[in-house]
Amino acid sequence: MKIKTPRAATVLVAFLLTAPVALLAADGAKTAQLPTPPQSDKALLKSVDAKTLPNAPTTDQTTAAKLVYGLLSDSRYAYRPRALDDTLSADMYKRYLEALDGGKQFFTAQDIARFDAYKFKFDDAIKSGNLDPAYAIFGTYRQRFDARVTYARNLLKQDIFTFTGNDRFEYDREDAPWVADEAALDALWKQTVRNDWLRLKLAGKQPEDIRKTLDKRYLNMAKGVAELKGEDVFQTFLNSYANAIDPHTDYFTPRSADNFNMTMSLSLEGIGAVLQKQDDVVAIREIVPGGPASKSHKLKVGDRIVAVGQSDSGVMEDVVGWRIDDVVGKIRGAKGTKVRLDVIPAEAGLDSHPNRLVLVRDKVRLEDQAAKSEIITLPAANGTPARRIGVVKLPGFYQDFEGRRRNDGDYASATRDVAKLLTKLRGDKVDGVVLDLRNNGGGSLDEAIDLTGLFIERGPVVQQRESGGRVQVYGDEDSGIAWEGPLAVLINRGSASASEIFAGAIQDYGRGLVIGETSFGKGTVQNLVDLDRWPANETARFGQVKLTIAQFFRVSGGSTQNKGVVPDIAFPVSVDASEFGESTYDNALPWTRIAGVQHTRYGNFAPLLPKLETMHSARIAKDKEFQWWSEDVAQFREERAKKSVSLNEAERRAERDRDDAKRKLRQEQRKALGLAIDPLADDNADDGLASSERDIAKDAAREKLADQRPDPLLRESAAILADAVQLLNADGKLSATVLPQAATPGHWAD
Template identity: 70%
Template sequence: MKASRVVSGSLIALALAVPLALMARPDAIANVPATPNADQVAASKLVYGLLSDSRYAYRPRALDESLSGEIFDRYFENLDAGKLFFTQQDIARFEPLRTGMGAAVRDGNVAPALEVFALYKQRVAERITGARELLKQDIFDFSGSDRWEYDREDAPWAADASELDTLWRQSVRNDWLRLKLAGKADDEIRKTLDRRYLNTANTVASLNDEDAFSSFLNAYTGSIDPHTDYFNPRAARLFNQSMSLSLEGIGAQLQKQDDVVVIREVIAGGPAAISNRFKPGDRIVGVGQGTNGPMEDVIGWRIDDVVDKIKGPKDTQVRLDVVPAEATLDSEPVRITLTRARVRLEEQAAKAETLTLPADTEGGREKQIGVIKLPAFYQDFEGRRNRDGEYASATRDVARLLEEFKTKNIDGVVLDLRNNGGGSLNEAVELTGLFIDQGPVVQVRESGGRVGVQGDRDPGVAWDGPLAVLINRGSASASEIVAGAIQDYGRGLIIGETTFGKGTVQNLVDLDRWPANETKRFGQVKLTIAQFFLPGGSSTQNKGVEPDIHFPVTVDATEFGESTYDNALPWTRIAAVPHTQYGDFAPLLPRLEALHDTRVATDKEFVWWAEDIAEFRAEREKKFVSLNEAERRAERDRQTEKRQVRQEERRALGLELDPLADDSDDDGLQASERAIAQQNRLEKAAEDRPDPLLRESAAILADAVRLLNADRDLSATVLPVSTAPGRWAR
């Protein structure tokens, strides 16, 4: 089931502490003592009401036997996507629940979900115990032909526990071999893996009935369509925080390491940064509210519970007991009092840079291409409703960056939407309006068939010059609206890969609106309410946006994208709406492609990138790794030598060095197992690596400017001089 999703955390993090005695009678639902609370019952009924009513849902579905079976299958696969805990015997054991899952949602009866969670917890505990026992055994000879087949998404459930034993044995051996190849001694390997597996078990044990309830409801919402989700009150707060790019707290990113919450990064401008008393790696072991509230020891707590204690309304105080990074955990903590504030999360905000491209002829002028990287279409909905002039907005940030570009007299702009998964539809419309002078941006068809049009109503543009939009398979939803509208208008070049193909519109529905609750009790639903179509009438659904200039495909459409979901809407089209045609790049594309092909054939970074992508895709096709040490070591040595040779070539050619070249060997560790400073350094190095795709996109745009400037007839054909915006000749 390709559309299976992991909700409310990682795969391993979906479990519930339920007495194992419940497993004595899996068919005796009525005898399960763990029952949903009143809020869960109400929330489940509200979610059912929304998703079964065509007044709200774009594609409502009756809770019939078919849908009930889908919920059953999706629930198991969401919990155990790798099929490493449940067996076919376990699935068969719960088969009597299959036809009752729909009724359980409708009635708010989470008992079936708790039963499944109970067995899941039992199976996880058994497997983790077994994995830790394997570390004590002599199973680590790596001279044979064994392999670890890690891709089990489409594999059948293991027939029985014996088959799972074999799978886990190979998985543990692969974990061991990775650390051995990284130069770790046996004792260190055993200690690292034992701690890793124990942390997994502790994560499972820490989850509660709210996690079980959310996972169960999301098996239902995911069966309706791939982009409908249930958020419990805590998850809803986190989602809204991510969209607003702000929070009220101390201004620090936290992560869990073993049993302790650690400061991963101090956010500039926040209370923690202003205090100058925190640094990455510091451990928070106690939290107290106000100036004299009791201190709570938070060692061993779930990270989201610790975060909830630390966050709070601005201008209130919180006290933290902190053990410095360089001290042992049993050292005396330092007590620090902070006043909470509203903190802007700049990491996901739009950012700009300028690329300088060499002149194409002797005596010619260098080209300055401005780049705007936009990771998401964010908007502080609450701040905008409150008419807060400081609310976060992707459009406002991009407009500001465009104004800065104009003062630098740049020659063109590349809008980088790679891996931008979307966000606010309103932001997508308004941001497109920065480049077009009034007109439709997106058509929205509701469940009843009525089609509305949203567009730019503001006269004028923020940028009327040369424009390119860089996309890849990770560009989705709002990104596809912007790229598709720019393409339909002939306003700019679209460069990269075909996009994700998400052409549906979601709306957040607050479940507390109907009872008018003063406190948040029921959560929210991200509900599919419509399908969007571009001004030209085509939907981006399933097909995505096709670029004008193609780069090599990084991930196949059969592996990632809307087309991989088993319940995604099909592609379709409706009538176009009148819109200005600023240009037609078709006559220009063959010349741009020829220049592009010639340039990348000798562009070392682009050639290396294409080679790596081809190699990566070939490895993914195998879906297994060898457990032969000699083979793995030879491959590791080959990769190391390849990076070293490339780095030497960079030096000889005067190219930018790869800051990650010396750290690319697999150290066998998970991100949370590395020292915070080391992990931060690796992530920063990855961000600073040469980006041949971005530079080539800028070069393609510069080519277009030169060609249009040099050929008046071509310029008049591609971009009529009388049409504004779109004055590319400069």
């Protein structure tokens, strides 16, 4: 087995991620009496009730804004710096409005006309640290949200819930114009509420239950926005600047930075429980195996945490009504320290006496997000032998950077985990390996390089061009490989960055087949810059910036930017490039190429592809599961293009009945054909509920069952790889053409 070790020269703390950090978002409603147009930023701030506003910018936030400006405007740091001027200010202004009200559900054209006075002030706000424009706009946003919720709740008392006409609910308003005035917002929200009601009615709910459910939903939406703090507004505002530089530059507050680093390292120090907000309490959504919560055997999914205390004697703080991240902040803590929890069991009423639980915090590994393996057995058919294809599913290119720096013996690493799985699959004598990178949005650049090294001898993996034009080549420096046999890489539109580096390198080396959809198309590299390093603060104060520092290129010289990695064998496109991917960003870098670098070419699959395509087409023509998937993709794309849905009950019920009948028929056909049963086939109808409104234990169990659903794309990928093995073994001349270097990695013969 080949275990990768840190390169001697340097450890690149770089990231390759698909999308910007989520900004302020709300599934909700509002609008009210417009305040008198202010004469200045201060006037608008004063026009909003002070109790509803977050605090003004702190001294630390003012400093952080200036530090971010220094980074993003300096070519020594940013790959594509942009001058912070009126042009960029207008771009920031547009992005800030999109972050607050991307669906155009709250602001009116009158609001926007008034806000336009700030269009060329955002640059000055960043430079000076005077963030009044951001808070002024947010103050109006909160007013509008509260008003929309009030309006929505009042609608529930009216007799408007008959569904016999030709009305439609427009659910995609991203490209729609701002509505003219409050009356237009009322009309928009009336359809929104009616659609919410109709969904619950179609799910079998009675009017009184529907009214209670929706009233609570809208009230909780208002509470969620009321809980937003100054740091939330500040992060959203600074991200309007960061995202204007390029789609993958982001600002993190200190708390957001901690969460980001935890995700990247797949580890945290705490009790090992995933929490979820449900109404005013925080409940257990999942218990991480091996963590303190799991080992105690005293917590279960659905239990509610109502108070938290530190150590043996710290005061118990009532956390009912708190924001979930504030509760998490109290529960998470250093390894070896104690935390006390007051817990009400899932089956008990919220007014029941809580149980007191004491847990010792520990380091917890988030195994659910780590690499996993399985084996697909393909039966003998048409004179070909049975094949066993190993599958490695890798959801992200994770790495515990701190653990690696400290040279911890067991730091989390995607490459190390995959290497162990490959050793096990080798012991299981599989005939080939499919590496499943679907929806793998990226991660550590080091891990992308090291993972490629598990399948090739020494050689370049990726080229990186910095802002000054200097090109560096990074590659695998270790001899030996972890898997030299048949290999396929499965990708889709959600495969990005590090996934594209790996898939592109495997393709350029001719080391394996790439199967699936064209990938995301992100070809830039980000570094995480700690803003506290310049003042050398002992505690985190200013946050961090994920900053684009370079563009990467394949060893063949081409970029994945915008174009992505094109598979050798393509599956039907599930989402169009105009809807998802790098090409949808208005400020993405263009595609380009540089000179390639010398690298080994283990194989050339071009002569093999026509035969594989023919065998693939013949097989899926008989594969019910693959056909069903293709049908569902076509239906999804058709529905997505409509951007609205009917509010006619008979029409919606007919659609629902057709979908139910289709699922039942498919389940019957599965049984008749001896196919694997879909565990969610009888539980796939729209229940009309938000996730926080469902029974947590049942919803979590349903989520687990989703992992057991039939996966025709993965099975077909395994079959394509098995076809390639069979063709190359049966035809010596073809094998010599496709794999000329039979003594090197990529020798697929039995």
